[in-house]
Amino acid sequence: MGRRENKVINTEGRVQFDLLQVLLRDYKLRSYTLNAVSYHFLQEQKEDVQHSIITDLQNGTDQTRRRLAVYCLKDTYLPLRLLEKLMCVINYMEMARVTGVPLGYLLARGQQVKVVSQLLRQAMKQDLVMPVVKSEGGEDYAGATVIEPLKGYYDMPIATLDFSSLYPSIMMAHNLCYTTLLQTGAPERYGLASEDFIRTPTGDLFVKASMRKGLLPEILENLLAARKRAKAELQRETDPFKRQVLDGRQLALKVSANSVYGFTGAQVGKLPCLEISQSVTGFGRQMIEKTKQLVESKYTIANGYCADAKVVYGDTDSVMCRLGVASVAEAMEIGREAAAWVSSHFTPPIKLEFEKVYFPYLLISKKRYAGLYFSSSAQVHDKMDCKGIETVRRDNCPLVANLISTCLQKLLIDRWARPLGWAYTPNPRPSGSAPSKVP
The missing domain is CATH 3.90.1600.10 (B family DNA polymerase, palm domain)
Incomplete structure (x- = not known):
């Protein structure tokens, strides 16, 4: 698996499965060499043999040829391991069937x-x-709508509510299709009553x-x-x-x-x-704004809650809410209640779901934030979740990524781990890694 010219090679009776093209399309990595990809997904690396010494290894002793053979076998074995790990063939076969x-x-x-x-x-x-x-x-x-972020460092739980399959559910809920679209003057021409059709936000x-x-x-x-x-x-x-x-x-x-x-x-x-x-995105914008209004109008001190809720950020299909509670467990309980209550105000199958809690949470700007991700009320975070900042972006040098990672480590983990008795990790784990255990 390596870079090659963008040519289409046809072999009768065979499907040309170029793993490099699949990786370039489906995964955002800093490097797409076999060495880098294998280490990222498998924690394995190929044999280190420079191209300039291959001839000497072949012309040398049994041991040098053995080293060359291991090099060739590893280069063949790793792509097969990657195919198995990423389930590329299985996923594409199922996609073709569907x-x-x-x-x-x-x-x-x-x-x-x-x-x-x-x-x-x-x-x-x-x-x-x-x-x-x-x-x-x-x-x-x-x-889509992006609610203006209330930038800052939040030392309290932030509940995240997401619409499940937002755009597909909008199309199903409002029957949006080529075959249901009415042109200008069509309702009068066909004698349709007002209850027979809808007018979208656009x-x-x-x-x-x-x-x-x-x-x-x-x-x-x-x-x-x-x-x-x-x-x-x-x-x-x-x-x-x-x-x-x-x-x-x-x-x-x-x-x-x-x-x-x-x-x-x-x-x-x-x-x-x-x-x-445009009707789909129009409904989406309307729903995000309505969700913000519903959450902030119900979860208030006047209605018996401990604080006035505030939506600190929203983007496309999710809103992030500061509910004013002190613990992750309380934020999850109110978040689930809020998701169910808001869902009742929309046409099925549109559904708002509680997904996670960030605590603490650093909101830098639109589409740029980081926080400790909690999916359960256990006193341990799943991972450090970073969006749009230098630790996950690929358009900078490793020095910048390491510097920002260290800063996030001190802000999000070190600052809270010891006072609260959390498990302490010397370096921030990459997104998706296993959580550390509480002693």
């Missing part, structure tokens, strides 16, 4: 071909045909599901229902290989569902529809 496209398409083409395949499959069931649209580009539309009109169920909502319902079944089977399954297959399947279904919105918003695409994409 979307109905050849495996080779998933490796060489983008997201649109998968949505087109599913759209054609669903349209065929209703005896509909899909038009061919010439891509010419188009006007931009407003994206002023576009769509008929309700009671009049006609859209193709896109049906595709999304099928994908998310299948993902729910796969996750349920995954919980029951004990065979390791079958668990890998099921996990690959649920991941494929998730990616496929999330790509449907992007398909409608791709102005240079197979079937762009500005009315759908």
Whole structure:
């Protein structure tokens, strides 16, 4: 596995699976050499043999040729280990099965071909045909809302509430589709009553599901229902290989569902529809603002709570709330209650879920923050979670990343670990590593 020129190599009867291209597309790493990738995922490295001495090793003794053979075997073995570790083949096979496209398409083409395949499959069931649209580009539309952050260092728990599958759930809840879109004057022309259609926040009109169920909502319902079944089977399954297959399947279904919105918003695409994409983001902006208003209006001292809640930051599908409580357990309890209460104000299947608590939390600016991540009320954090700052960015030198990591260590862990009796780690763990144990 190594860098090569961007050429397409066709071999009849074979699927060319270039692991490097998969890694470049799916993972953000500082380096994509075999050595760096193997160490990142496997904590293993290849044999250190310089290219200039390969001839001498071959022409030398049995021991030098043995070293050369180990070098070659390791270079072959590590990519196979990576394929197994990352479940690339399993995941892509499940994606091909779910979307109905050849495996080779998933490796060489983008997201649109998968949505087109599913759209054609669903349209065929209703005896509909899909038009061919010439891509010419188009006007931009407003994206997601980012609530202005209240920057600072928070030495109290911050509860994070997230909308589950936000854009797919919006499309299903409001029946947004090519087949349900009403053009200007259509309600009067077809004699539709006001209760037969909706007007989106961007002023576009769509008929309700009671009049006609859209193709896109049906595709999304099928994908998310299948993902729910796969996750349920995954919980029951004990065979390791079958668990890998099921996990690959649920991941494929998730990616496929999330790509449907992007398909409608791709102005240079197979079937762009500005009315759908701008309506989805319009509903999303409206929901984030409403969530902020609901949380801050209910969780107040006047309503019997210990403090007035404040949404300190919000971005696309999540809000981060300062609830004024002192412990992680209290923040989780109120966070779960708030998520359920806010969800009741939205049309199903839109659902707000409690995800995590940050404590302490450093909010630097939009899309730049760090905090200790708690997923349970145990007195130990899962990891140090960093977003958009130099410890995770790849456009700087290691010195900067190490300096910022040390600063975060002192601010987020050292400052709290000893006074509260937490487990102490000399260096910050990378995101996703195992938690330390409380003595």
